[in-house]
Amino acid sequence: DIVMTQSPDSLAVSLGERATINCKSSQSVLSRSNNKNYLGWYQQKPGQPPKLLIYWASTRESGVPDRFSGSGSGTDFTLTISSLQAEDVAVYYCLQYYSTHFTFGQGTKLEIK
């Protein structure tokens, strides 16, 4: 199975500052047939189900603020929050769906400094 490793495990950022979360896959999740990276990002707040933020590594889901962006290709990916807002406090997960056996990263807890 593809192993997804996020870094850091936790992160404290000041309001208005940039937050960056990394995700590395144990093998490439880039499809040669359609040149798409099978990588998504989710936000989860306490007591709530996960919320899809980004899919195909860089496509923002409808309704997601544009301060959220995804980048990367192959095995290395990044979720960036350009200007942290109080409501962004949450745990963030990457997910690979390249394999029929999906795997999530272990999660990154984002807090306010």
Add this chain to the structure above:
Amino acid sequence: DVQLVESGGGLVQPGGSLRLSCAASGFTFSTYWMSWVRQAPGKGLEWVANIKYDGSERYYVDSVKGRFTISRDNAKNSLYLQMNSLRGEDTAVYYCARLPGGTVTYPFSWGQGTLVTVSS
């Protein structure tokens, strides 16, 4: 409104069985792949299983293979997870989720989850 509503969770003894259900509404259930994803208390997300829109393909995480069965009844707009030989490590909130179109890609719509507790 699109809705996914899980039910069937509860307390079960180790070695026991439980059947989870996910009632879908607001979309054409029979055209979507579906997933079960779980989250142990205080832990991260773990994908459990996927099923194709017509039930002809099913995939499982290794830790549940042979014990859990994902199924669906498109006439009833319902997804199921039959869980047998339950273990303590199966204790989790179980979410059903919808995958877009007719593809096995990213889960984009989630239920609120149902809690399964395996304990004596």
